[in-house]
Amino acid sequence: MSEEILLKVENLRTHFHTKTGIVKAVDGIDFELHKGETLGVVGESGSGKSMTAWSILGMVPKPAGRIESGKILYHGEDLVEKSDDEMRAIRGTGICMVMQDPLTSLNPVINIKKQLTETLELEYDEDKPSLLQRAIGLLSSVNIPAPEMRVTSFPHEMSGGMRQRVVGAISISRSPDILIADEPTTSLDVTIQLQYLKLLKDIQEETGVGIIFITHDFGIVAKMCDRVAVMYAGHIIEQADVVELFDNPKHPYTKALLKSVPDLDDDVDMLPTIEGQPPDLANTPSGCVFRDRCPNPSDDCKEGNIEMAMIEVSPGHWVDQCCVNCGEID
Amino acid sequence: MASTDNSLIKVNNLKKHYPVTKGAITKTLVGTVKAIDGISFDINKGETFSLVGESGCGKTTTTKMILMSEPPTDGIVQYEGSDMAEFTTASRKEFKSSVQAVFQDPWSSLNPKMRVRDIIAEPIVTHEKATNNEIQERVNELLGVVGMHPFHAERYPHEFSGGQRQRIAIARALSTRPKLMVLDEPVSALDVSIRAQVLNLLKELQQTYELSYLMIAHNLATVKYMSHQVAVMYLGKIVELGNPKEIFGDPRHPYTRALISAALPSHPRLQRDELVLVGEVPSPIDPPSNCVFRTRCPEPTDDCKNGNIEMGLIEVSPGHWVDQCCANCG
Known part of the structure; x- marks a missing residue:
């Protein structure tokens, strides 16, 4: 991994204008991708991980979807400003995507x-x-x-x-700089999945390609990624180096997610769970988007007094400022 | 195989072979797919029996025969001591109502045109004589059991999230008070934060109603969390059988070890020793003679490599059975 920044996303907002209201699929996210690095984007369905990828590739479904604000800087140029033809030239040579389902992505x-x-x-x-x-x-x-x-x-x-x-x-x-892998292994068996993940790593070592790995599986993150961004309801709520995130998760959502996954090396009788469902993106709560599910919210969190914004709790470890003070599940 | 009186289902030397034919009219037999080739196991009352293995190893075919939707080619399946092949019409009917299934994908396993009430009531209407009031009461009770509200009964499946739909599918399966539930990848289509909720619900139901589960899952950690007995299948054979502590703590068969090593780590620092199997599963039309695993065995003994040893399970420690050929391979 080097210090060279391949991609820098600043305050990206991708919204969909629908009959029922504005769906804020991606609502103000920031991250960077370095050369030779694998960034894991983790989250549940509807958390905005795939829409982040579509936004970077300039493939947000039109006319309902639109990048409202923000910058996607690639080689110093803002991809949001590019025309469709210019984006077509970048896709493939610069940024490329591996789809989830190999059966439907091949003719x-x-x-x-x-x-x-x-x-x-x-x-x-x-x-x-x-x-x-x-x-x-x-x-x-x-x-x-x-x-x-x-x-x-x-x-x-x-x-x-x-x-x-x-x-x-x-x-x-076409030797791209950036590979976006959107859950490429979900339809594969475990042994084949391992072969494929190793292949991606080998390609990365050889070419120095930066990989954005979209997944909902913390196992893949632990296996593949150097850095992780956890997404929830269109926001990145925590971002850190992979070891730091597993050792010291700060956001109650990350903590609960990590605990709720059964572990092959550990015996538990009952898994702790996060109650409730992710919010409707057309109607997200004001203030902190997680507050309806926060297991032990601080008073300010419960009332929605705190705006969402990332703070750096230790070098390279960013957490949403609202929930950093909330407790975890008992 | 160790036989206990506590068994609900007893499977003895079960086989399922499918003919492969050529020609639309003449249908000349050109081969046989040995989907299941002589497996034996017991499912105990109130316990979870899990089948693991790669796609095509025969897990689903096994469950189909236990659900009586496919007749076996050879071998015996006993339900509470009586041979399924010799069921009378009445006992077949009773059996059908005491065995239910929950499928992987709650988006396609619930009829989108039926209300939740009718979905849950359908098995009751099919199998029992009950008045409308009784059915209404049962549906409300079942919704409560799976953690939903009576007012959900009037809604349609599309109004629910994946986790809630899987709860509805579970309520439907419970409606005839079954003794055995077949769970085919019950949580793999669900989001991570919802998986633990559904797994815990299944565990609670098992304890409350003394249910037996026959589970298929790819995720070994889920299997370990849920199971009392695990069978590892490869090309239509069981290669290792035992309780999850033994199977995952002291795996004897090289295939089991490879599966475990392919499981994703729970922490980035806990990378497993990788044991990547070469190649892919051979075709079940023409499997290797004797030991089916010998073409992929990482360190076969000479006898294994030459296919000198017949397959057959031997007991290596109480209740832990391994295929005799590969028990000695490295």
């Missing part, structure tokens, strides 16, 4: 060779045989056995793990 009626070379064509001005060689090279770089034979197969002829590696191969084919 079922086109063979792997075509799907790989159509991306490679954009990058290299070469004839077909040499593009094919590059495609075979890519497949072998993602550890697909017998790539010369596999390159002519169709997605349905491959297993889930292999398909996910093909998707991985496509996303690294």
Whole structure:
């Protein structure tokens, strides 16, 4: 990991204008991604993790969705200001995404060779045989056995793990600086998941690509990430180095989440739980978004007197100022 | 296998083979998929029996045969001492009402056009003679049992979150006062903060109603948290069987060890020793002879590598059974 900053997100707000009101999917988040670093973005469904990724890629569904404010600085340029054509050029070469489901992100009626070379064509001005060689090279770089034979197969002829590696191969084919992985392993078996995570790490070591890993699984965070941002209802409520976050979680939500996950190395009779549900994003509580579920809120938190804002509790460890004083579950 | 009088379901040398045919009219037999190939186990009253293994290892086929939705090719399943294959119409009906299932995805397992009341009442209407008032009372009671309110009965599934929908699915499964519940990945589609709530609910229900669970799950920590007995399956065979303390504390089969090593760590400092299996699961149409695991065994003994040893479980410590071939592999 180096000090070079690849991506800097400042006060990003992505809102959706719907009939029932304004849905604040992402509501003021800040983070940085360094070269060769893996940033984990953890949160429940609807917490805004995927919308953060879409915002960075300039793919917020229009016209309902809109980036209301904020900056996404990539190589000193603000991606929010870019036109659709400029963003298209950045996607793939600069920032690339690995989708959740390899079955739907590959075209079922086109063979792997075509799907790989159509991306490679954009990058290299070469004839077909040499593009094919590059495609075979890519497949072998993602550890697909017998790539010369596999390159002519169709997605349905491959297993889930292999398909996910093909998707991985496509996303690294134009050597991007940043890889956004949106739960890429949820549909895979545990042993295949491990192979895939190792592959991502190897690619990172070789190329220094910065990875934003979107997940709801703290196990993946512990395995893969250098730094973690915990999202809740459109806000980042805690951000720290991975070891610091697991050792010293400060926000009651992070604490409760970490405790509520069953642990293979530990015996418990009953897991502690967080009561309630995440709030409706069209109608978030004023002040702290977590206050309805806060297990032991301070008086100011309960009343919603404190605005959300991050404070640094120790170097590199940022927590939302409201809940830092609230207690945890008993 | 250790047989106790406390067993609800007894499975003995169960097999399920599917023919693979070629040609639309002639249907020539070209092979047999050995989905399940001779497994035996007991499910005790009031206990959770879990099946773990990668996709395609036969977990779901096993549950289908226990639910009587697929007839076995060979072998015996006994329910409370009587052979399922010899059920009379009456006893089959009784069996069907005392076995219920909860599925992975509460978005597709609840009919979107039915009110919650009708969803929960459906099994009661099918299996029992009850008046409308009685049904109404039962539905209200069941909603209370799963931690929901009577006024939820008039709503439709889309008005609920994933966790609440899974609660509705559990209430539906409980409605006929079953003795066995099949839980197929009951929490993997739910958010992390909701998973613990649902797992705890299942545990409480088990204690209150002396329910037996047959659970399928990928997440080993969840399996450990819930189970009394765990069977590790590979290519249609049980390769290791025992209580979770033994299985996860002292795994004997190399496949179990590989599964555990692929489980994600609970803390970034607790990285497991990685035991990555090479390749993927062989095709069940043409599995390796004798020991099915020998093609992927990381350190096979000579006998294992050459396939000299028949598969069969041996007891290595009380109640802990391992396949005899790989018990000695490194």
